[in-house]
Amino acid sequence: MQKEIFIPDSGNLLPYGGEVRLYPAFYAKEQADRIFEDLRGGLAWRQEPIWMFGKQVMQPRLTALYGNPNQPYSYSGISMDALPWTSVLDEIKKNIEKFTGCQFTHVLCNFYRDGNDSMGWHRDNEAVLGRNPTIASLTFGVTRVFQLRDYPSKKNKVEVPLSHGSLLIMAGESQHLWEHQLPKTKKVNGPRINLTFRKLLM
Ligand SMILES: O=C(O)CCC(=O)C(=O)O
Ligand SMILES: [Fe+2]
Numbered sequence: 001m002q003k004e005i006f007i008p009d010s011g012n013l014l015p016y017g018g019e020v021r022l023y024p025a026f027y028a029k030e031q032a033d034r035i036f037e038d039l040r041g042g043l044a045w046r047q048e049p050i051w052m053f054g055k056q057v058m059q060p061r062l063t064a065l066y067g068n069p070n071q072p073y074s075y076s077g078i079s080m081d082a083l084p085w086t087s088v089l090d091e092i093k094k095n096i097e098k099f100t101g102c103q104f105t106h107v108l109c110n111f112y113r114d115g116n117d118s119m120g121w122h123r124d125n126e127a128v129l130g131r132n133p134t135i136a137s138l139t140f141g142v143t144r145v146f147q148l149r150d151y152p153s154k155k156n157k158v159e160v161p162l163s164h165g166s167l168l169i170m171a172g173e174s175q176h177l178w179e180h181q182l183p184k185t186k187k188v189n190g191p192r193i194n195l196t197f198r199k200l201l202m
Helices: 029-042 087-100
Strands: 019-023 049-052 055-058 062-067 073-075 078-080 106-112 119-122 135-141 144-150 158-162 167-171 178-182 192-198
Touching: 019 158, 029 087, 029 135, 029 192, 049 078, 087 106, 087 135, 087 167, 087 192
Parallel strands: none
Antiparallel strands: 019 167, 049 055, 062 106, 073 078, 106 192, 119 178, 135 167, 135 192, 144 158, 144 178
C-alpha cells in the first residue's frame, strides 16, 4: 500500500548507540481512523498483572498479543500466548514488512485508555529478540510523548511525540544503550493504541 510513495522520516533521533527513526505520516488520517476503530473493537484487550520489585501489580494499560502460533512471549515476568493474526493486524504487518525489509513474528498491542495509562522505563532486550532487534512501533489515537534516555547514565533524554498514523523504528544497538517509556500525562485525555511489531527467534 505504502511502497510507491516516499515517506519522509526524522533522521536518526539518537545521538549515538543505535537508531531510532520516526515516520510521522506512515498512515494518512482516514486510514489511521479506520485502523484505530477496528483495533479498539476487534482485539482481545485485557488488563494483565506483572511482577515489579517482587510483587504483582496490574499494568496501567490494556494489552493483547498476536502472532505466529506455538511461540509464547515472556516479558516482565509474565508469559503471554499469542492469538492468531487478525486481518487488520496482518495487513499492517505486511505493510511494514514491505517498508522495512524486516520480518516480524508477533505484535504486542497496548491500549492507553487516557493520560493516566502509561508504560515505565524499560528496554526490549529479551534474549528471544536477538542481539539487535528491529522493533516497529505504530501509533493510533491521541499523540503521546515517547521518551528515551541513555540506559547506564539515565541522562540525555530524547522526547518524541508519537501522533496518529506514525511509525517509529528502533534498531541497531538502541535496546542496549537506551531505555524508553511512555509517561503519564495530564495534557491529553483521549485513548491511544500502540502496536510494537517484533521478531521472535525460534
Ligand atoms: O506505547 C508506546 O509507544 C511504547 C510501547 C513499548 O515501549 C513497548 O510495547 O515495548
Ligand atoms: Fe518498549
